[in-house]
Amino acid sequence: MLEELQEIVEERKRNPTPDSYTAKLLxxxxxxxxxxxxxxxxxxxxILACKNKDKESIVYEAADLLYHFVVLLSKFDVKVEEVYDELRRRKK
Known part of the structure; x- marks a missing residue:
């Protein structure tokens, strides 16, 4: 799923449009x-959603965080797969 999201982010990075939130960030x-x-x-x-123990907000904010995580990786030319590789290396 994160790879698919990164493909979308990368496409918007390559072909920014004025109405793209992703392009506006990048x-x-x-x-x-x-x-x-x-x-x-x-x-x-x-963190605040977790403090409030509001599961619906936790899910919503976690999705926002993952999206912005992928945008951050894209901004610095890091692929999600590189992060996975590091996690695999740590597992050994």
């Missing part, structure tokens, strides 16, 4: 700071 005037800021914001929102 090409924001603040540059990489905007992507980092959004990832941090989403992490805090997930």
């Amino acid at each position: 090409y924001h005037e603040k540059g990489e700071d905007k992507v980092l800021e959004k990832f941090g914001e989403e992490a805090v929102e997930l």
